[in-house]
Every structure is written in structure tokens, then in C-alpha cells.
Amino acid sequence: MRIQPWMEIPAYVALALVCAWCANALAGPTRRLSWRLKEPARPVASMLPALPAAASPPLLAPAPSASPKPMGKVDPSAPRSKTITLVPAPPPDLKAELMARFPPLVQEAQGAITGEEAAWLHAHGAVFLDARRTALYEQGHIPGARSFSAWEDGLAEKVDQLSLFTADLKLPIVVYCSGGDCHDSYLVAQKLWLAGFRNLRIYTDGFPDWEARKGPVATGGKP
Amino acid sequence: MKVRVWLVHPLVLRVSRIVLAAVMLMAAVPKLMDPPGFAQAVFAYGLLPMALVAPLALTLPWLEALTALGLVLGVARRSAATMILFLMLIFIGSLGFNLVKGNPVDCGCFGASQVQKTKEQRLFDMKLAMLRDVGLALLALHALLAPSRKPQ
Numbered sequence: 001m002r003i004q005p006w007m008e009i010p011a012y013v014a015l016a017l018v019c020a021w022c023a024n025a026l027a028g029p030t031r032r033l034s035w036r037l038k039e040p041a042r043p044v045a046s047m048l049p050a051l052p053a054a055a056s057p058p059l060l061a062p063a064p065s066a067s068p069k070p071m072g073k074v075d076p077s078a079p080r081s082k083t084i085t086l087v088p089a090p091p092p093d094l095k096a097e098l099m100a101r102f103p104p105l106v107q108e109a110q111g112a113i114t115g116e117e118a119a120w121l122h123a124h125g126a127v128f129l130d131a132r133r134t135a136l137y138e139q140g141h142i143p144g145a146r147s148f149s150a151w152e153d154g155l156a157e158k159v160d161q162l163s164l165f166t167a168d169l170k171l172p173i174v175v176y177c178s179g180g181d182c183h184d185s186y187l188v189a190q191k192l193w194l195a196g197f198r199n200l201r202i203y204t205d206g207f208p209d210w211e212a213r214k215g216p217v218a219t220g221g222k223p
Numbered sequence: 224m225k226v227r228v229w230l231v232h233p234l235v236l237r238v239s240r241i242v243l244a245a246v247m248l249m250a251a252v253p254k255l256m257d258p259p260g261f262a263q264a265v266f267a268y269g270l271l272p273m274a275l276v277a278p279l280a281l282t283l284p285w286l287e288a289l290t291a292l293g294l295v296l297g298v299a300r301r302s303a304a305t306m307i308l309f310l311m312l313i314f315i316g317s318l319g320f321n322l323v324k325g326n327p328v329d330c331g332c333f334g335a336s337q338v339q340k341t342k343e344q345r346l347f348d349m350k351l352a353m354l355r356d357v358g359l360a361l362l363a364l365h366a367l368l369a370p371s372r373k374p375q
Contacts, residue, residue: 003299005299005301005302008301008302009305009306012289012290012293013282015289016286016289017282017285019285023255024281030259031256031258033259034277035277035281037277149259150263151260151262153259181267181327183267
């Protein structure tokens, strides 16, 4: 069969699409890109039944089975839920301090913080999320920060899990990337906001500033 | 007149096609190896809605690689050259748009840059990238000059 000249360009595009689909399906998790980067139009937080209201709610519920059974697609018993590791719950006095200095945001989706404020939040046990690429995260990250790469596949699942296992969506969460004109932390914060988090703080100067301030640095794939 | 004869010389056409295809492949491979990094670069251009960033970042490098192969192997050669010309015009337009806006983007042409650059460095690199794309567009035009082989 001979391809007509006018069909050649569409054929190139179609072949490129097929190759892209196959290559992406075979790629490893840090090299895979989600075809649909647009947020799913479902408010994750509102799908949840009442959040566990303990006297001193831990930042993350101790075990998936202890959290309320979620509706929708997210299944806490699925193996991927193991990607969320537990963080020590802040004691009530620290939590009160956190909430006093960084109350939930009402007017805007996220607020910018300085390096000094980030260090204070780190010392007071706030959750830190690293929006950079996994390779950079492994080279060095703020101790305790979880890898929430804005561009790699699986971010939506990580956000879903964090919202499922976070007892209080109003506790401050710090998102950072590489500083400068890096937008990745805003992209992650936007997704978290849609998932119901209401106290998102962007460490705008990001990891280069943290290193310049001689903050502690952890390496490897674990928080 | 001599230049015209020289331009359509089969050997000159072949060398020009090989150079163009080599540059296209060199540009495609790092992007194929790291689609999330390229998506990040595409997003920074601020020209596409979020829903189109990933499909473009995944497909464009393959389109570059396939047209480069088509060009050297002689598979739908004129269409491959036309596609490359079209891509170059889009790249020049996207870089020009951001240069006019004064938005220093990381080109992303040869994959994501690993080095942190200053705003001035990036703007300068964008101008260089535009010049390079103009050169590649001329090479693609040159490939189109080749007499098409009509089926006998």
C-alpha cells in the first residue's frame, strides 16, 4: 500500500503518539509523565467522611486501617499507601504554637514564607513537601520532607493519600522547590488546596536558601 | 547561478540532511529520556493550557526523532522536512514571544538544563537558540529544494 503524500504528516504525528504512549507506559516512575496533568474535577476533601477528631490528632493517622473508609477510588489498603511514612505528631503545645503563628489561610490559597520562618516551622514539626524532581530530592532535601515532585507521575495519588491520612488539614504545610523562578511548589500547593488543605506555605527561596542558611540536609530517597 | 547549482548538488543536499537530522536527534534523545523535565520546560513557556503540556512533552521528542530518521533514511522525506520546518517556526515563535515578554525561560531544546542560570544568561541563551532554530529552518528549507522523485 502506498501512502499518499498528504497522509505522510498525519502518519508521522500518529506514529509519534503511539511511540510516546508505549515509551511512557514502559518508563520508570520518576521518568513517567501523567498524560493528564489537569487536576481531576473532584474535591477530594469533601468526599471524606468526618475527619478523626482525637484530642491530640496526629498529623497522619497511625495506620491506614485507623482512618475512616474513604469513598471514591482511593483505597488505603492498596500497596501504594506505603509510600506515605508516618511523621511524629506535634505535641499539643507545639501545635498550638504552629496554629498561633501560622493560622489557616482564608483569603488566599497559599502564603509565602521566608527561610527563617521555614526553619521555625521545621523545628516545630510542620510537614514539609519537596516539589523538585526525585533525582534532586535524593541528592539532598530538608530532613523529614516528602518527595512530591510536581511533574512526575503519581502526584495525584500522593496528594490523595496525604489528605486521607492527615488528621487536621488546617495545620501548616510547607512546600518548596529550587527558589528563583521555580513554579513547582505553587503547582503542588494548588493541588493540595483543591484536596482541601487550607494552610499552605510556599518557601519561595527554596532549597538553595536552606543550604545557604546551613540548615540540616538529608540525602537519599527517604524523608 | 552557480550557487543554485551547488545548492542542489546531491552531495551537498545529503550532508545538509545528515547535519539537520543529527541535530534533531541530539535534541530529541535527552527529552525522550526525561519527559517530566521537558514538561516542566514547556510549562515555563506559558503558551499552552495545562491539559496540553503533557501530551506535547511526550509526543514532540518522538516527532523530532522520527522526522530526523525519515529525513536520512528517505522515508517521506519532503513531509519530514516540512514537519521540521513547521516545528522550527513554532520554536522560534515561542522563544520570540517570551523574549518580547521579557520572560527568561530555560530553552529545553536539548533537555532540561541542570545548571541554575541568571535571568540575563537565560535571555542571552534564548537569542542564541532562536538563531540556531533559524539555521535549522534554513536547512529544512534546503532539504525541500531537493527535486522530488516522481513515481515513473
